[in-house]
Amino acid sequence: MWSLSSDVQNHCVEAIMSLYETMTNHTTQVIECLNKLYDLIPDGIITYEIWDNIMSYSMESIRLEVPEND
Secondary structure, three states, X not given: OOOOOHHHHHHHHHHHHHHHHHOOXXXXXXXXXXXXXXXXXXXXXXXXXXXXXXXXXXXXXXXXXXXXXX
């Protein structure tokens, strides 16, 4: 399996996260970004280590910013 440098991985994460700002609903933002990141795991672009790191921030965002009824 091939691997990408951390600079390339960081660029990919930044590119995906930039989509975050273009979506209207915060719940949709969180769901779509996590789905896009998860889809990159089999390709080795997002490693499980990166995923674990991102998930801690994502869970905090969900807890603080997504309305309870969503």
